[in-house]
Amino acid sequence: MNRFTLALSTLLASLRTRGLRKTLRLAVDEFRFDRQLGLDTGGFLDTTSMDIVDGKLDAAQPYMPTARITFNEICKQLDPVLRLGTFVDYGSGKGRVLVLATLSGFNKVVGVEFERTLCDTARRNLATLKRAGATTPTEIINQDAATFPIPTEASTFYFYNPFDEQVMNDVLKKIQQSLRLKPRPHTIIYMNPTCHEVFIKAGFHLQYRGDSSVGQAFHLYHI
Numbered sequence: 513m514n515r516f517t518l519a520l521s522t523l524l525a526s527l528r529t530r531g532l533r534k535t536l537r538l539a540v541d542e543f544r545f546d547r548q549l550g551l552d553t554g555g556f557l558d559t560t561s562m563d564i565v566d567g568k569l570d571a572a573q574p575y576m577p578t579a580r581i582t583f584n585e586i587c588k589q590l591d592p593v594l595r596l597g598t599f600v601d602y603g604s605g606k607g608r609v610l611v612l613a614t615l616s617g618f619n620k621v622v623g624v625e626f627e628r629t630l631c632d633t634a635r636r637n638l639a640t641l642k643r644a645g646a647t648t649p650t651e652i653i654n655q656d657a658a659t660f661p662i663p664t665e666a667s668t669f670y671f672y673n674p675f676d677e678q679v680m681n682d683v684l685k686k687i688q689q690s691l692r693l694k695p696r697p698h699t700i701i702y703m704n705p706t707c708h709e710v711f712i713k714a715g716f717h718l719q720y721r722g723d724s725s726v727g728q729a730f731h732l733y734h735i
């Protein structure tokens with residue numbers, strides 16, 4: 513699927529599931545986000561055009577960013593103590609969520625992304641944010657999420673439906689092990705939660721089930 517076909521099918525799916533009003537609100541915020549902050553986080557990247565360092569391309573979802581409206585509404589559900597720890601975005605793409613997590617006050621923000629060009633763009637975006645005065649430490653790791661070692665200070669694990677059940681299961685086992693070795697306040701945010709059963713089978717508990725005001729479903733889990 514090329515970029516245009518992917519954009520069109522996403523737009524049609526959005527109209528079908530959310531209706532015209534929510535789709536328009538999403539589209540307007542999408543249009544404004546990068547212009548307001550001088551960033552490049554929008555658009556799509558299909559898996560057939562990806563240049564990855566390692567990992568399973570056939571298990572991956574294409575790049576498309578989280579909507580600002582949804583992310584900010586999810587943040588309202590989080591315990592403030594989580595912001596004292598590190599925010600990790602699994603499949604961080606061009607870094608939209610890293611920017612938003614920085615602006616929402618996390619102590620440190622880390623992105624893991626296996627596609628090279630997306631990582632380069634994300635680094636440029638975070639540099640722009642730093643020039644504008646952001647001081648939060650940030651890191652972008654160009655690596656397969658399945659082999660990424662969990663930082664011991666990680667409190668908030670973010671997934672926007674990045675990969676299939678198998679990879680999700682491998683990552684969840686690592687998170688579980690890290691939390692057992694060093695128990696700490698934590699939450700897992702799962703946007704567009706297609707692998708819900710994998711979380712339950714892995715021993716995580718559903719803490720909150722939400723729908724953002726623009727019709728995007730998300731779950732929060734803990735161990």
Ligand SMILES: C[S@@+](CC[C@H](N)C(=O)[O-])C[C@H]1O[C@@H](n2cnc3c(N)ncnc32)[C@H](O)[C@@H]1O
Nearest residue numbers: 572575576577578603605625626656657672674
């Ligand atoms: C739907 S996008 C989400 C982007 C970003 N998290 C956001 O919400 O704005 C999913 C991302 O996961 C990345 N991805 C998929 N499989 C991966 C893997 N095994 N390791 C690291 N990144 C992966 C894709 O390249 C894509 O950028």
